[in-house]
Amino acid sequence: MTVPRLQLEQITKRFASVVANDAVALTVLPGEIHSILGENGAGKSTLVKIIYGALRPDAGRILWNGQPVQIRSPQEARALGIAMVFQHFSLFETLTVAENVWLGMSGKIPLRQVVAGIRSKAAEYGLELEPEREVHTLSVGERQRVEIVRALLADPRLLILDEPTSVLTPQAVEKLFVTLRQLAATGCSILYISHKLDEIRALCHQCTVLRGGRVTGTCDPTLESNASLSRLMIGAEPPRLVHRQATPGQVALRVRDLTLEKLDRFGTDLHGVSLELREGEVVGVAGVSGNGQQQLLAAISGEDPRAEEGAVELFGQPIGRLGVAARRKLGLHFIPEERLGRGAVPTLSLAHNMLLTRDESLRALGWIDRRALKYQTAKIIERFKVKSGGPAAVARSLSGGNLQKYIVGREIDAVPRVLVVAQPTWGVDVGAAAQIRAELLALRDAGTALLVVSEELEELFEMTDRLHVMARGRLSPSIGTSAATVELIGEWMSGLWPTGPEDGPGVSIGEFP
Numbered sequence: 256m257t258v259p260r261l262q263l264e265q266i267t268k269r270f271a272s273v274v275a276n277d278a279v280a281l282t283v284l285p286g287e288i289h290s291i292l293g294e295n296g297a298g299k300s301t302l303v304k305i306i307y308g309a310l311r312p313d314a315g316r317i318l319w320n321g322q323p324v325q326i327r328s329p330q331e332a333r334a335l336g337i338a339m340v341f342q343h344f345s346l347f348e349t350l351t352v353a354e355n356v357w358l359g360m361s362g363k364i365p366l367r368q369v370v371a372g373i374r375s376k377a378a379e380y381g382l383e384l385e386p387e388r389e390v391h392t393l394s395v396g397e398r399q400r401v402e403i404v405r406a407l408l409a410d411p412r413l414l415i416l417d418e419p420t421s422v423l424t425p426q427a428v429e430k431l432f433v434t435l436r437q438l439a440a441t442g443c444s445i446l447y448i449s450h451k452l453d454e455i456r457a458l459c460h461q462c463t464v465l466r467g468g469r470v471t472g473t474c475d476p477t478l479e480s481n482a483s484l485s486r487l488m489i490g491a492e493p494p495r496l497v498h499r500q501a502t503p504g505q506v507a508l509r510v511r512d513l514t515l516e517k518l519d520r521f522g523t524d525l526h527g528v529s530l531e532l533r534e535g536e537v538v539g540v541a542g543v544s545g546n547g548q549q550q551l552l553a554a555i556s557g558e559d560p561r562a563e564e565g566a567v568e569l570f571g572q573p574i575g576r577l578g579v580a581a582r583r584k585l586g587l588h589f590i591p592e593e594r595l596g597r598g599a600v601p602t603l604s605l606a607h608n609m610l611l612t613r614d615e616s617l618r619a620l621g622w623i624d625r626r627a628l629k630y631q632t633a634k635i636i637e638r639f640k641v642k643s644g645g646p647a648a649v650a651r652s653l654s655g656g657n658l659q660k661y662i663v664g665r666e667i668d669a670v671p672r673v674l675v676v677a678q679p680t681w682g683v684d685v686g687a688a689a690q691i692r693a694e695l696l697a698l699r700d701a702g703t704a705l706l707v708v709s710e711e712l713e714e715l716f717e718m719t720d721r722l723h724v725m726a727r728g729r730l731s732p733s734i735g736t737s738a739a740t741v742e743l744i745g746e747w748m749s750g751l752w753p754t755g756p757e758d759g760p761g762v763s764i765g766e767f768p
Contacts, residue, residue, distance in 0.1 A: 258321040260285045260413055260444040261306070266315035268301055270652075273644075275301040277468040278315070283413070283461075288435060288445045290455045290476060293465035294489045294684040295656025296642040299448050300342065302465070303415050306446070307339045308332040333359070336412030340402040340419055342448075342655050342682050348391035352384055356405045376404050381430040383545075388521040395592045395678065396544020396710060403431075414438065415446045418655075418682045420454060432458055450656075450684045452481040464488060485685055493689040498696060501720040504534030507673050507704035508587070509568040513554060515561060523547040523728045525554070530706075530723060530730060532673065537695070537705040538733065539719035541712060541744055547728035548677070548708050555675055555706070556589040557582040569673065586672030588612065590663055592681065592708075594655065598662040601651035605643060605661060606632040608650055613669060631668075639664035639690065656683035660691065667694050674698065675706045680714060692718050712741055726750040 263281040267274070275298045283289045291299050304310040306317070308326040317324055319335055326332050332339075346355050357369045370386040377384040382400040390398065399419065406414055414435075420428045435445055435458065447459055455462060455476045462476040464487045472487055485492050513528040525547055532538050542548060553559035554575075555567060562575035569585050579589070591597040599608045606628050610617070616628035632646035639660045643653050650658060663679060679695065680688040696718065699705050709715050715722060715736070722739050724731040724747035731752040734743075746752075 257284055259283060259318070260287075260320060261446075262318040262321075263302075263306070264316050264318070266302065266305060266312050266317070268298075268305060268310060268312050274468050276305070276312070279465070279468070279470055281463055281470070283444045283446060285442045285444055286439045287461060288439050288447055288459045290447045290449065290459040290462040291465060292448075292455065292462050292484065292488050295660070295687055296654045297465040297488075298468040299465055300417060300654060303339065303417060303446060303448065306332070306413075307337060307415060333409060336409075337415065338406035338409045338411035338413070339415040340399070340406050340417060342417040344398045344402055346390045346398060346401060349389065351387050351389050352393075352401050353386035355390060355401060356386075356408065359405060360408075372408055373404055376407050380404070380407065380434045385521055389519070392519045392521050394544045394549050395681070399544075407434075411443060413444045413446065415448075417448045418450070419447075420449065420451065428454070450682070450688070452484045452685065455484065456481070466490070489684065489686045491686075493685045494693070496689060496692055496696065496717055498717070499700060501536045501699070503536040503720075504702065505570070506531050506568075507534050507570055508532040508555070508706065510551075510555065511566055511568070513551075513562055513566045515550060515554060515559070517550065518559070523550055525550050525728045528728075528730045530733070532704045532706050534672075534702050534704050535699060536720045537699050537707060537718055539715040539722045539736070540706065540708040540725055540730070541710070541715055541722060542725035542748055544710060546725045548725055550728070551725065551730075552589070552591070552675065552677055552708060556587070556591075583612065588666045588669055588671035588674050590666050590674070590676045590679065592677035594658050594662060595651060599650040599658060602649055604647050604649055605636070605641075605653075606646040608661075609635075609665060612665060635661065635664040635668050638668070639694075640687070656687055659683050660687055663691050663694070667698055670698070670701070671703060673704045673706070675708075677708045678711075679707060679709065680711065688714075712744060716741075724748055724752065 259282045261283040263279055266276050266279040268276040279302060293299050301310060305312050308328045308331050317326060353366060353370045353373055356373060357366055373384060373386045382404055384400055384404060403419060420431060439445055449455055456479065459476050462474050463470060464472045476484065482492050510528055510530045513525055515525040517524050523546060528551060540548065554562050557577055557579035560576050560578055564573040564575045567575040569587055574582055595601045609628060609632050616624045616631060618624055629646045636643060641661045642657045659682060666674060680691050683691065695705060707718060719736045721733045722736050722744065723733050724744060726748060727750060731747050
């Protein structure tokens with residue numbers, strides 16, 4: 256019989272009164288692509304961090320190629336041949352891509368050799384990267400590419416991927432799957448964590464289901480349906496999203512011929528970007544990460560107030576030079592793609608994080624009404640089913656999906672007039688994603704204007720009334736979502752779209768001066 260690449264026996268991990276993993280057993284064979292499936296807070300990330308040596312189990316043992324091992328650190332894991340791509344990235348923002356990769360390598364490898372290796376591996380797998388670019392200038396999708404390339408450069412025998420496709424285009428996902436199948440064919444085992452049930456059914460050979468920290472079942476996902484996998488994961492099928500016909504009102508947000516130079520040499524210039532967003536509608540922006548979405552969001556939210564005064568208007572009022580706080584007072588709220596560091600301060604409690612964008616509990620002279628703040632936070636935790644230790648829990652103690660639910664809930668609860676959202680359901684399970692999307696649509700039905708920037712095409716097709724595509728700092732014309740197809744949007748994401756309603760054939764972005 257084949258000796259398993261990895262075996263977990265009775266792995267248990269506690270955090271105070273919370274049992275994150277409860278006697279978990281798992282077996283992964285050489286060359287097997289094995290999925291770990293579970294809702295947010297089920298214990299998936301804790302389990303893979305134990306395998307990678309980032310956490311130590313309280314009980315149980317790990318066998319590697321049939322031999323008991325103690326993995327006390329990520330360095331020891333890498334020495335065994337284990338590589339991991341985290342959902343929350345482990346990158347130094349002030350260093351370049353190449354320097355981040357270099358830090359994780361053993362031996363005296365010249366930096367120029369690392370640069371060449373990154374370029375080669377990125378080209379081989381279709382993951383566009385600039386090795387000399389500083390990480391703080393990268394979008395979430397680009398940072399994910401760094402993590403994936405760094406892991407692949409280690410030539411691992413076990414590759415752990417935590418939500419690897421959450422910000423990849425359909426074409427990039429297909430290419431990644433080809434790569435993963437090639438790796439598996441060489442004998443490399445892959446542990447794959449994803450909330451995308453279609454992906455698990457298409458890619459994985461085996462699936463272990465966690466619920467509440469316990470293994471509740473194993474299955475061959477190729478023999479399951481999305482509905483049956485959902486029932487295994489959350490005990491029920493996610494509720495169907497009810498998307499009513501939009502009845503748009505007045506123009507709430509208008510961007511007119513917005514042209515901005517990039518703030519750093521690796522950024523993206525914006526070229527003549529124009530869009531209109533009306534009350535009571537959801538407009539989506541699709542595109543490959545790093546094509547100007549960050550710059551557009553910064554110009555709309557007020558983080559980058561360099562635009563011409565009239566290039567951005569809110570209900571007819573020019574706001575191009577106003578800051579974030581001033582725009583928020585006018586009714587424009589923003590949910591960034593980065594949860595930790597921008598959406599929430601990791602070391603602050605959920606209650607104190609509420610003060611980042613909400614001031615209802617502030618009193619005269621800056622005093623905080625702690626009782627009101629606690630009540631307000633508890634209300635959001637209950638409404639959005641955020642698994643946490645309550646209002647006093649620090650943000651970094653939550654799983655990625657639960658922190659996302661809290662941040663989205665905080666802004667939805669404010670009932671903004673205009674809500675700009677980046678990656679609204681990144682890394683959340685199917686049940687939570689359905690809830691967030693339903694809440695956003697309910698906000699739209701109440702008259703709020705929503706702009707959703709997402710690399711989840713399924714999400715955009717499900718939620719939006721109209722779609723744009725962003726490529727190389729330019730924005731396509733809008734198209735009614737009902738008239739769009741995945742193939743058409745994929746073509747536009749390559750930089751090819753009609754220049755006007757009567758032009759017929761498209762033009763390549765590369766043909767613009």
